[in-house]
Amino acid sequence: MPSLPVLRSDSGAVSAGGTDLVRSYLRDIGRVPLLSHDQEITLGRQVQELMAIEELREELRLRAGGEAPADAELAQAAGLTPQLLKKRLRAGQRAKERMVAANLRL
Template identity: 50%
Template sequence: MPNPTTDLVHSYLKEIGRYPLLTPEQEITNARALQQMMAIEEQRSNLALQLNREPTARELATSLGQSEAEVQSIIQQGQKAKEKMVTANLRLVVSVAKKYQNHNLEFLDLIQEGALGLQKGIEKFDPNRGYKLSTYVYWWIKQSITRAIGEKSRTIRLPIHINEKLNKIRRVQQQLSQSLGRTPVVAEIAKSLNVLPNQIREYLQVSRAPVSLLMRVGDERETELADILPMDGISLDEQIALELLHQDLSKLLALLNP
């Protein structure tokens, strides 16, 4: 009998194969359009804090010194740009996910986690730094997948009711991420679930149970989990920048020492 999961994977691979890759120029153009949209969303969040409610379209536009039509146009262009950047790099997600099979997570789950990391990486991507989009988001995809593996392989098993709450939080987080076009803050997740922000923080804190940092991951089991988790006192964005700088320096040294 055919395997339903295998059929789903084949269908998914066929679907993402239809999306064209972006040229470097298209990556930059789309990234800048996305940055403009995210700047508006950041202003929306700041204004909501000031007003203690969601701002109207007119209030948002006025605070930006633009017309409502201009703001709406920038948001629509940003959403389209993000969609193009995501779909053009889904094959990279599959490529990374293949390296982490057989870790108590289904292949489709690995792809889903990698896609979430891809979205975060795209939101953080700065075209002015000179990195290729695929080079940059690779690290976000990898980090998202390995974190999911770590959570699945926790040495402390959480009670069922805690896991149910966490699953609900993650579902809402994904829904908000898609509707907002960015990663939601704790207050937004709490509002959707009709609970206090502190309750969300407590559940998320509980979910960070210890894992074995000596656990080996990757297709060849060549890497320990500790080697790819974010370093203390440094953001993942900074860690990625350091890694890319290290790669650039290594290439330069190779040219200087033939």
């Protein structure tokens, strides 16, 4: 019967089957605090705005025969300046990542 591979976790402990890797993962996700109700609402709105901009980008791409719109064109269609568009896209992406990280603990 074949034996399980020996794995090393970040702490250097050796285990068969990766038990320490699972513990390490659970410990890491436990470090991310849960979101408050207000944080969920704020981050959710930022993610919704990100999704709306991405949907608009796709709509403009389809209208242009498959060519992606320039940032200035997308900003104009969204009623934003190019700088504000970039800021909202970054904020939405960060909000999405934060929500995913916080929800991994659930």
